Amino acid sequence: MNSPLHPASGTSSPPPARLGRVQRLMAQQGVEVMVCFKPENSFYLSGFNPIIYSHPVIAIVAAGRDPIMLVHALRDDHGRASAWVADIRLYGAWSNKVTLGPNWLDALASILRELGVAAGRVGIEEDFLPLRRFAQLKQALPQATFSDVSPLIEQARLIKDADEIAQARIAARIADCGMAAAVEATADGGSEREISIASMEAMNRLWLRHYPQVEVCDFGSLEGGVQNGLWTWALAGDRLFYNCDNPTLRKPRRGETVAVFIWSIANGIHAENERIIACGPLPAEHRRAIDAILTIRAEVDALIRPGTPYRELFEQVKSRLEARGYGNYIPGRIGHGIGIGAHEHSSLDARSPLVLEPGMIFTFEPNLRIPGVGGTQISDTVLITDTGREYLTQSPGGYIEV
Amino acid sequence: MNSPLHPASGTSSPPPARLGRVQRLMAQQGVEVMVCFKPENSFYLSGFNPIIYSHPVIAIVAAGRDPIMLVHALRDDHGRASAWVADIRLYGAWSNKVTLGPNWLDALASILRELGVAAGRVGIEEDFLPLRRFAQLKQALPQATFSDVSPLIEQARLIKDADEIAQARIAARIADCGMAAAVEATADGGSEREISIASMEAMNRLWLRHYPQVEVCDFGSLEGGVQNGLWTWALAGDRLFYNCDNPTLRKPRRGETVAVFIWSIANGIHAENERIIACGPLPAEHRRAIDAILTIRAEVDALIRPGTPYRELFEQVKSRLEARGYGNYIPGRIGHGIGIGAHEHSSLDARSPLVLEPGMIFTFEPNLRIPGVGGTQISDTVLITDTGREYLTQSPGGYIEV
Numbered sequence: 001m002n003s004p005l006h007p008a009s010g011t012s013s014p015p016p017a018r019l020g021r022v023q024r025l026m027a028q029q030g031v032e033v034m035v036c037f038k039p040e041n042s043f044y045l046s047g048f049n050p051i052i053y054s055h056p057v058i059a060i061v062a063a064g065r066d067p068i069m070l071v072h073a074l075r076d077d078h079g080r081a082s083a084w085v086a087d088i089r090l091y092g093a094w095s096n097k098v099t100l101g102p103n104w105l106d107a108l109a110s111i112l113r114e115l116g117v118a119a120g121r122v123g124i125e126e127d128f129l130p131l132r133r134f135a136q137l138k139q140a141l142p143q144a145t146f147s148d149v150s151p152l153i154e155q156a157r158l159i160k161d162a163d164e165i166a167q168a169r170i171a172a173r174i175a176d177c178g179m180a181a182a183v184e185a186t187a188d189g190g191s192e193r194e195i196s197i198a199s200m201e202a203m204n205r206l207w208l209r210h211y212p213q214v215e216v217c218d219f220g221s222l223e224g225g226v227q228n229g230l231w232t233w234a235l236a237g238d239r240l241f242y243n244c245d246n247p248t249l250r251k252p253r254r255g256e257t258v259a260v261f262i263w264s265i266a267n268g269i270h271a272e273n274e275r276i277i278a279c280g281p282l283p284a285e286h287r288r289a290i291d292a293i294l295t296i297r298a299e300v301d302a303l304i305r306p307g308t309p310y311r312e313l314f315e316q317v318k319s320r321l322e323a324r325g326y327g328n329y330i331p332g333r334i335g336h337g338i339g340i341g342a343h344e345h346s347s348l349d350a351r352s353p354l355v356l357e358p359g360m361i362f363t364f365e366p367n368l369r370i371p372g373v374g375g376t377q378i379s380d381t382v383l384i385t386d387t388g389r390e391y392l393t394q395s396p397g398g399y400i401e402v
Numbered sequence: 403m404n405s406p407l408h409p410a411s412g413t414s415s416p417p418p419a420r421l422g423r424v425q426r427l428m429a430q431q432g433v434e435v436m437v438c439f440k441p442e443n444s445f446y447l448s449g450f451n452p453i454i455y456s457h458p459v460i461a462i463v464a465a466g467r468d469p470i471m472l473v474h475a476l477r478d479d480h481g482r483a484s485a486w487v488a489d490i491r492l493y494g495a496w497s498n499k500v501t502l503g504p505n506w507l508d509a510l511a512s513i514l515r516e517l518g519v520a521a522g523r524v525g526i527e528e529d530f531l532p533l534r535r536f537a538q539l540k541q542a543l544p545q546a547t548f549s550d551v552s553p554l555i556e557q558a559r560l561i562k563d564a565d566e567i568a569q570a571r572i573a574a575r576i577a578d579c580g581m582a583a584a585v586e587a588t589a590d591g592g593s594e595r596e597i598s599i600a601s602m603e604a605m606n607r608l609w610l611r612h613y614p615q616v617e618v619c620d621f622g623s624l625e626g627g628v629q630n631g632l633w634t635w636a637l638a639g640d641r642l643f644y645n646c647d648n649p650t651l652r653k654p655r656r657g658e659t660v661a662v663f664i665w666s667i668a669n670g671i672h673a674e675n676e677r678i679i680a681c682g683p684l685p686a687e688h689r690r691a692i693d694a695i696l697t698i699r700a701e702v703d704a705l706i707r708p709g710t711p712y713r714e715l716f717e718q719v720k721s722r723l724e725a726r727g728y729g730n731y732i733p734g735r736i737g738h739g740i741g742i743g744a745h746e747h748s749s750l751d752a753r754s755p756l757v758l759e760p761g762m763i764f765t766f767e768p769n770l771r772i773p774g775v776g777g778t779q780i781s782d783t784v785l786i787t788d789t790g791r792e793y794l795t796q797s798p799g800g801y802i803e804v
Contacts, residue, residue, distance in 0.1 A: 052646045126537075208595050208596065220623060343456060344625065
């Protein structure tokens with residue numbers, strides 16, 4: 001194919017700040033080059049999500065130079081139109097494209113030889129790389145030694161760059177729109193599934209009208225890509241105790257709650273927005289639990305700022321829950337990192353060694369599950385700023401009754 | 403939590419036929435037990451998809467007995483309500499649940515000791531198992547030897563069981579509904595994105611009205627689950643050469659095509675339905691390519707039956723394309739396996755050693771990409787029956803012009 005879509009016209013832009021963070025961490029760890037296969041990570045270091053990963057996309061990051069993206073020749077035009085990486089190399093056979101070799105392995109080995117690091121310390125993702133692919137790598141790079149860079153990339157991903165924060169804001173706007181539609185569908189007497197579908201339709205319609213340049217594809221399994229990642233699920237009554245399940249035709253009864261969970265995505269960056277909706281007045285004990293969470297959220301809000309340890313935020317929530325008699329129901333964590341992953345690895349919990357820093361984005365979601373009484377489900381996506389925090393999701397956050 | 407949702411009331415049913423296939427292949431390979439972590443495979447051998455996989459679901463299959471499903475205690479009620487496996491074991495800590503150990507590793511080791519296979523030949527998925535998890539397994543099972551069962555499971559998954567075929571029919575009905583909506587939105591002058599959204603809305607509305615017992619969640623990455631896998635994308639004009647991309651606001655012009663791609667899912671089983679729609683009369687060379695594909699599909703149809711080698715079906719299409727002057731544009735394959743994966747591993751190509759057998763489901767999609775002319779995109783989901791084939795997707799398959 002003679003590049004019928006986009007000639008190699010340089011749609012690429014300067015590498016974002018994360019490249020410097022990653023390279024500094026690589027230098028500390030003594031890694032000369034890293035080869036990233038995990039779709040989330042190769043996207044992080046190239047800007048390209050082909051949606052279907054039957055042929056791997058490999059981000060190759062070496063010290064002191066911009067990344068190289070290695071893709072199958074059939075993804076050349078698409079990759080050039082999407083990636084911020086300028087140096088795109090090809091493998092495989094496709095039309096008249098000139099490639100580095102018949103498969104990714106030969107091409108990768110030749111690139112590492114060109115960079116002079118084929119006998120060096122090569123970073124790999126031990127939390128993702130399957131045994132079979134690692135065996136191939138070892139065979140193609142017999143002189144290399146390998147070093148796990150999964151924690152290094154997780155650390156780099158904790159701080160979001162300006163481009164990522166901009167996309168998170170868009171994802172949050174879409175999620176807010178989905179929540180408004182979900183509340184309305186609940187007020188109209190909808191089932192879990194009706195609430196979810198109305199919410200997803202509203203998000204897609206907003207995407208259609210307002211975000212022409214935004215993609216909403218997500219990162220799937222290796223057996224199938226994810227074309228559309230604007231999702232809502234709703235759990236009526238005690239079904240909240242499942243935490244995650246496909247919505248059913250169950251309608252909330254009067255005096256029950258519906259928990260609405262929304263995950264949205266904009267150009268590879270997620271937002272999360274969760275609310276619990278009372279259908280008419282709740283039994284006093286259930287109402288008291290929701291009010292407790294709302295009060296505690298307001299009380300600890302001033303601590304959500306640079307310098308607060310994750311575990312202090314957790315302990316402040318925990319002690320307030322204990323003071324209100326909920327000591328038997330302390331959650332394992334009260335939030336998690338979010339970004340390219342809907343659930344990134346960091347947790348706001350008792351064991352975290354992390355401290356809040358500007359540019360971090362996480363979900364803030366202290367919640368309760370009380371058997372025989374009910375639960376709460378309120379989550380916002382929060383950005384740490386230079387002086388405090390900014391709620392990216394902005395749906396009404398108080399007690400909601402329809 | 404005192405199982406507020408579903409007591410252990412035995413919603414499980416007898417194990418499907420695939421268990422026997424898997425156990426026969428294990429015996430041939432000398433594998434005493436296999437431990438499956440890949441979400442697609444643990445679902446295949448248990449019936450449970452928790453959507454979020456932050457805590458692994460492990461299917462443990464040993465010779466001569468039904469599978470064991472090992473899940474985190476917080477998934478106990480949900481797992482019991484979903485799985486066909488009756489023997490469900492727990493790990494982790496959650497409310498008052500009794501578990502086998504604080505983490506999956508201790509629990510798994512204790513189960514393998516109980517089964518008397520902790521020092522045996524243990525099957526693992528080398529195409530999926532990350533290095534880090536394998537290192538943990540080796541440490542927990544110091545006496546075991548390990549054997550790759552990825553090909554074994556791929557082989558078992560080639561033949562679909564009655565329950566899987568029933569779900570594939572539902573997925574195909576949903577995809578057909580999505581295609582009808584996409585054709586209508588194209589006739590109405592929609593953009594790629596309008597066509598895609600109209601189609602996804604129609605599929606979700608059909609799911610809401612007609613399939614109360616069906617789940618449409620899919621299998622995501624380990625950083626985020628997939629709540630809704632009813633997806634359409636549309637590519638106008640030369641954008642077809644990308645094959646997969648998120649839909650844009652581009653509208654097909656008169657004399658161009660729009661290709662519509664639909665992936666649907668019902669209770670974990672996929673269908674694929676793809677059509678190319680002409681927007682007014684096409685240039686003669688483009689029209690000729692589509693007509694050629696339609697004619698060739700009709701000509702080789704009688705070969706889609708038990709006993710035909712995959713590669714013969716491919717060669718029959720190839721020789722007909724050559725006879726019509728398309729020898730420079732022979733596709734790499736003309737279809738792929740489909741089921742729990744939207745793209746399973748088998749390909750209808752020149753190298754396949756496989757032969758069509760009753761119960762196989764695959765996509766039939768001989769297509770062309772001709773630079774400067776255009777392409778074709780027609781795909782159906784096809785079941786091999788005892789005597790021939792059944793098209794599960796049944797959208798009008800001829801030349802479509804709006």
